[in-house]
Amino acid sequence: MTDDKSVDNNPQVAEGKVAAVATEAGDKNSRAEGLSRIVEFKNVTKRFGDGPDAFTAVKDINFAVEDLPGRGEFVAVLGPSGCGKSTVLRLIAGLAPHHPATSGEVLVGGKPIPGPGADRGMVFQDYTSFDHRSVLDNVAFGLECRGVDKAARYELARQWIGKVGLSVDKDADKYPHQLSGGMRQRVAIARTLILRPRIILMDEPFGALDPSTRLRMQDLLIELWRELEATVFFVTHSIEEAVYLGDRVYILSASPGTILEELGVPYPDFPAKEMQRDPHFLDYVFKIRDTIESLESSDRAGDD
Amino acid sequence: MLGYALGVSCIVLIVGAWFLLTLGEEAESRIISPTILQSPWEVVASLPSLIIERKLLESIGATLWRVILGFSLAVLIGVPLGMAAGTWRSARAFLAPVVLYGRNMPLAALIPLTVLWFGIGEFQKVMFIFIACVPFITADAASAVMGIHDRYVETAQTLGASSRQIAFKVLAPLALPDIFVGLRHLFGLAFGYIMLVELFDAKAGLGYLISVSQRLGPRAHIYLILIIIGILAYGIDRLLAFFQRGLFPYRSEE
Secondary structure (H helix, E strand, C coil): CHHHHHHHHHHHHHCHHHHHHHHHHHHHHHHHCCCCEEEEEEEEEEEECCHHHCEEEEEEEEEEEECCCCCCCEEEEECCCCCCHHHHHHHHHCCCCCCCCCEEEEEECCEECCCCCCCEEEECCCCCCCCCCCHHHHHCHHHHHHCCCHHHHHHHHHHHHHHCCCCHHHHCCCCHHHCCHHHHHHHHHHHHHCCCCCEEEEECCCCCCCHHHHHHHHHHHHHHHHHHCCEEEEECCCHHHHHHHCCEEEEECCCCECEEEEEECCCCCCCHHHHCCCHHHHHHHHHHHHHHHHHHHHHHHHHC | CHHHHHHHHHHHHHHHHHHHHCCCCCCCCCCCCCCCCCCHHHHHHCHHHHHHCCCHHHHHHHHHHHHHHHHHHHHHHHHHHHHHHHHCHHHHHHHHHHHHHHHHCCHHHHHHHHHHHHCCCHHHHHHHHHHHHHHHHHHHHHHHHHCCCHHHHHHHHHCCCCHHHHHHHHHHHHHHHHHHHHHHHHHHHHHHHHHHHHHHCCCCCHHHHHHHHHHHCCCHHHHHHHHHHHHHHHHHHHHHHHHHHHHCCCCCCC
16 A cells, blocks of 8 residues: 555656655655654564464564764664564565564655665675676676676776775686685675665674674774765674674564664774773673673563 | 495496306306396497497487487476476466476376377487476476575565566576586486387387397397496486586586
8 A cells, every 4th residue: 555655656756846845845844853764663563474373573663763964873783592683684675574564664764665675785694695606796796787887887896896805806706606704795795885775784794704804894894884874784693793883782682572772882983803802892792791681581581 | 536446346246246147158057048148248249240230320329319309409498497487486386287297297108199299200209308308307497496595586686686687697597507417317317218219119229229139139239238328328427517517617516
């Protein structure tokens, strides 16, 4: 139903005058609400199956992330295993079977999402590279789908291969099986960010990397995020990673996931390796660890 | 290296047993009568007559030509159908009955029918191989596409690929190496099927030579042809494996 409405609105927008009126009205609305909301969950519940076998992945999730102009916000999502962190990301991405939500509304830029799209890029933990494509063709994939001609997309892809710390000369023509896990994640990040999505969704992208590679990747991500000014949702198991990367940390309760705590955390001013040893930084980590542990124990008590 | 040695020792064992069972100058002194099983040497010695009098090479050519033609036709039809079935649930549901039926059909029963439809010439033999192979090739191609991890599709979707682009730029190329491996196995199957039609009726071909040898002798030719078939099948498989490495350089050897 909502889809039909937005389709009906489009032709109006195309006609000059009507469009101007519509935008003005829209501006007033957003001013009335403060900043416009880039992602908003209203009472979102996702249930799989029916009857006694039904499984509720997330329940009554409410949050709103504002579109910070010229900056974008970095939201880290933490929580115990199986609490529905990935479900939240996949609902924003519009990926089945998590999309659509069973009840409630998932709004991106104030509109319900019809399905997956390049405005919401996603980086996964595994199976990330298209094995049959060279690094260059992996990075250029999204541009190729958009119909950008070969010369232009390769030029931009080479720039991004450099930006994520790979060698344009040595690595561009390699196939994924010739790369290490960290290098493959660099390719995946370049392939997503080259499209300059306004929302970047990352589902434990560094979860399979060794600790030192992981720290380097965190610094790379911060650097690229500052350049892109996009809103990032970053799911992770690692509290240090969440506190270091995030402007805000959402903590989800155990299954079915509901957002229980929302914390502002310090801005990453130093490289990951230094900052994650800082006592002030560690205070935040311990505080969050205590919160999660108390959530888990109260959950267990509830089961007994 | 050990595996290679074990394989060779297996062959030596079989030939050794064969040698012992057929040891002796006189027919009466042998464990197995030479009218049933000739000695290894007698079998090898019959090679010149097989080549010259029975025109072995011509028959190898005829058999290979039929298999290659029928199998290629089956690949041209079966691979795209299977890929479609693997990609779209509706195509899968549509093709499922034919594939299931075709895979479980006792193929020998189809021979009289192909004669009825296509006569007894070359066309019938090619069509028999085609009909026999298409269901298997379709099923293999479909399962190769279905075996691709969903993550690849999801990644492509979040990069803005349309479902058509996902089918052609992601699923098809990722499935091709597995499909090719499947085709290598199925070619062996097709090679078996062609014997069936050639035994039934043919004017040349390895199956035809076997039936001639059985009726008119020498019987040693039957064993010789069986050995030649094994060598041919092995050679073809190695050739296809060689192409596979060239075609799919992005597939790591694991």
